[in-house]
Amino acid sequence: MESSDSNVDIEDLQRRFLECPVCFNLFNNNDRHPRVLPCLHSYCYVCLQQLIQESQFNCPLCKSDFYVNNINVDLFPKDNTRRDLLDFVRAGGDTSVIQCEECRNDRAISRCKDCHKFICRTCCTAHETMQTFHGHSVFGLDDFQLSMDQVPKFRHSLMCKKHPKYELNFFCDGPECQKPICLTCCLCFHTNRPENNQNHITREIEAVYHEKVEKMQNKKVKINKTEQELVVLSKNINEQIDKLALNNENITQEIEAIFGVAADMLQRRKDALIATAEKLKTDKETLLIKQEIEVKSSISTIRDACTFIDQTIASENQPAFILLSETISDRLGYLQDTHYDKQPRDSNLILFSKTNLGADFQRFVDSVGNISSSVAYGPNTKLTYPLEIEKGKEFEMMIEFFNYDNGQIEDEMTVTAIFFETPESSLTSIGELSFSHRGNGKYQTSSIITDTSITKLTKMIVQTNSEDFYTVDLEIAVSKGLEEDYAKDLIY
Ligand SMILES: [Zn+2]
Ligand SMILES: [Zn+2]
Ligand SMILES: [Zn+2]
Ligand SMILES: [Zn+2]
Ligand SMILES: [Zn+2]
Ligand SMILES: [Zn+2]
Known part of the structure; x- marks a missing residue:
């Protein structure tokens, strides 16, 4: 029966406060009663005993380091508020399974705030008629509203260990006591008689409670402020992380763009060099081919003259040869006087000087752009x-x-x-x-x-x-x- 106006999440409450985070058993008031470590994490007594095998141990939930004298589990305070909370949660859940805690004969239908018990119809009637229960405050479970302000209805009183009939209604504010005590303790042990040998200051527990709650609330306000500051910091950190990603993305794009342009420049320079070399080669080639044609023509002319001489001599016709000899001689003289190239008119030389390339270029490339930041705090x-x-x-x-x-x-x-x-x-x-x-x-x-x-x-x-x-x-x-x-x- 979860009421709509309450913010009580029973499962969450149960998981966080009512069960031991190690064995997952519900806390009880016996062997599995909750004990609180300095980090405010609670474990049942059985689990804590197993946990503390050495004087040094870790909280399983937050890994905090603790040291305990003589491996004494009892040094950690018992949390009695869980009993109240457990009964509150039981009343808010399926009430048909709750047994009468007075007679144990029937299912419970009500709760008595003064007996701190769930009670059945019969016991309820007894509350109305019997003198023993006179003045007890009983409320039904049917119309019970599950809301946190109802928890006090389930408060159990704490009895003195030495005097189990007496509630711990007082507090000794003496520097060496600082604990709740019962009326009897108050009168017997915490009065400033010589044999008590201590400085005792007994006070009503209610005043001490309100005083301590107020102090605690003030501390809570302060720590809440710190928490708010940390929330802002956390937001700031996340903003930094987001902006970091964005920054990096922008820088990557910028580098891509600039280096794209630089790569284009390099490509254009490469193409220009190749084109220049190609043109040089073509010019030289044209010149050399032209020369080669001229040289071939010269060779052919000389060979023609020689072949002519061979042919005129071949018949051994003396007068005929003599008639031609002057013409041939003139021709040979002309050919001999003609100027012929002694070497190619151009060389194969095309030089690529790698000025600024190699080590220089490497140095230049390495100095292009710079990624920097500051880790200054x-x-x-x-x-x-x-x-x-x-x-x-x-x-x-x-x-x-x-x-x-x-x-x-x-x-x-x-x-x-x-x-x-x-x-x-x-x-x-x-x-x-x-x-x-x-x-x-x-x-x-x-x-x-x-x-x-x-x-x-x-x-x-x-x-x-x-x-x-x-x-x-x-x-x-x-x-x-x-x-x-x-x-x-x-x-x-
Ligand atoms: Zn446990
Ligand atoms: Zn812890
Ligand atoms: Zn009963
Ligand atoms: Zn009662
Ligand atoms: Zn006592
Ligand atoms: Zn005392």
Whole structure:
């Protein structure tokens, strides 16, 4: 019977508070009663005994390390609120399986707040008629609303171990007691009699309860604030992770684009070189082929002349030969005087000089573009600055960046700082300084303040790679001192 207006998730409640996370048994008030570790995780007594075999042990849920003296499980407090919660959950579930806890003869239909028991119809009637139960508050399970404000109806009272008839209705606030006690304990052991030998302060438990709840609530408010800050941080971290992916994607695209263009340039240069070589080859080839044709023609002419001579001599016709001999001789003389090339008019030389290629080109390519970032962590920034600056006199400032675990920063960044003054109520920017890299995350600057209206520096925003990185509150007084001295110097 889950009511719609309540936010009670029985299964969740049961899993988180009512069963042992090791054996999954429901907690009870006997061997499987819940004990709470300092990390606020609870285990049943049986499991905890098995868990603590050595004085050093780990919480199975959160792995926290604990040390326990003499392997004594009883040093961890028992959580009695679980009994109340368990009965609350039982009343909110299937009530037909709940037995009367008074007579154990019938199924329970009601609950008595004073007996801390589920009771049957018969016992209910007994409550109405018998004097023993006079004043007991009984409510039916049928119209029970499952809502967290109903849990107090299931509160069990805690009885004194020494005096089982008495509830723990008092508290001893003595420095060595600090525990709930019963009335008898109050009167016998926690009074400041000589034989009790201790400083006892007995108080009503209710006042102590409200006091402790209030203190706890105040602490909870504080830790809730911390939690909220961590939620914001977690969101911020996730934003960083998302932006990181986006950044990387953009950079990859940019690199692809730029290198695409660069690859085109290289391709064009390659094509131009090949074309130039090709043209050179064609020109040279044309020249050489033309020469070769001329040379072949010369060879042929000479061979024709020689063949003619051979033929005129062959018949041994003396007068005929003599009639031709002058013409032949002129021809040979002409051929002999003709100028012939002695060597090819061009060479095979086409030179590809690899200027800037090889090692140079490798160096150039390696220097193309640069991927950089900063692992500097704001809170670890160290700033060295003077507490007082004299106008007109040079002063120095040093910023040292570290990563989140105080490691040195290798990458170089551009570092600037904007300074602020707080005249009366408003914050005014009074200038910007650039810092020079001095290695290992150290940056230094030196400057002079000449503006006579500035009296102090109260804030500085450090920027790395043009982005706000860290804000530092300063307390630097700007004194006029030197100006007067300076003036005196000039007079002398
Ligand atoms: Zn267990
Ligand atoms: Zn734990
Ligand atoms: Zn009964
Ligand atoms: Zn009762
Ligand atoms: Zn007692
Ligand atoms: Zn005491």
